[in-house]
Amino acid sequence: MQCPGPSSACVLPHRCVSTLLNVTSPVVGLLASLSDAQLSDVLTAAAAEMKSRALAGDTVSAVVERAFDKQASLRQCDPYIDSGLLVCPGVKTTASTSSHDCVFAAIGDTWVWDYPDMVYDERRNIVVGSTPLRMSVTLVTAIPGMVVDLVRSKARSSPKCHALTVTTFTVTPGRQLAKTATRRMTTTAGSALTHT
Numbered sequence: 001m002q003c004p005g006p007s008s009a010c011v012l013p014h015r016c017v018s019t020l021l022n023v024t025s026p027v028v029g030l031l032a033s034l035s036d037a038q039l040s041d042v043l044t045a046a047a048a049e050m051k052s053r054a055l056a057g058d059t060v061s062a063v064v065e066r067a068f069d070k071q072a073s074l075r076q077c078d079p080y081i082d083s084g085l086l087v088c089p090g091v092k093t094t095a096s097t098s099s100h101d102c103v104f105a106a107i108g109d110t111w112v113w114d115y116p117d118m119v120y121d122e123r124r125n126i127v128v129g130s131t132p133l134r135m136s137v138t139l140v141t142a143i144p145g146m147v148v149d150l151v152r153s154k155a156r157s158s159p160k161c162h163a164l165t166v167t168t169f170t171v172t173p174g175r176q177l178a179k180t181a182t183r184r185m186t187t188t189a190g191s192a193l194t195h196t
Contacts, residue, residue, distance in 0.1 A: 047117060051141040053084055060120050060139060063087060067137040072128055077103040079150060079169055081142050081177055085119060088112045088148070090136040099156050105138070106149045112138040146171040147180075162186070 031039060063082050071077065071089045079088045088105035090112075095101070105112045113121040119139040126133050140146075152165040168181040 047141060047143055051117065051119065060085075063139060064120065064122055064137050068124065068126075068135060071135050071137075072126055077150070077152075078167075079105050079148050079177060081171070081175055084142060084175065086140040086142040086146070086148065086171065086177075088138045088140065090138065092134040093131060094134075101152075101154050103150065103152045104136075106151060107140070107146060112140055112148075115140055117141040117143070142171050142175050144171050144173045144175060148177075 031042070034042065063085055066082065067087050067089055071091065077089045077091055079086060081087065090102070090104040092100060092102040107115050112118060113136070117140050119141060121136065121138045123134065123136040126135050148169045148171070150167045150169065152167075154163045156162075164185045166183050166185070167179060168183075169177045170180050172178050
């Protein structure tokens, strides 16, 4: 396969991204023929192209407002995909100075708001009923194969206990979100985190 344009050789793979994204079966063979450096270039360029397309579609502000509306009305915190963007709602509910519940998402070992492909992050203080909530919405470029952990945490002071539920989602090739695993962990004062 050759790049469209004046050059017949694919010297820089990112010049071929528009061609790669429109071809299915020959792509596998082409990728297998690339060096590690070229493959890295293709992945970087593909992620940039996905981000560009997501931002060129629906406006970021519209996606963010829909996410906050969904959180306030449904207490919806599971991540989902909207207009090509991975939407990661988060919330913290404080019951007392030493007790709270929170739900936030992470990719790998990085919270979504610190992730390199983060597109937008916003936090708001909202009262739902009589409950004050600290809500957040973080948008990340949705890249197939990406693994997202939703961490639900309950911290209590008496007894000193921290319970976590981690639900893992994977972005599918069709840029849908599939739930793949759930695990629970607890810790008490003076003990290590244990799986349950």
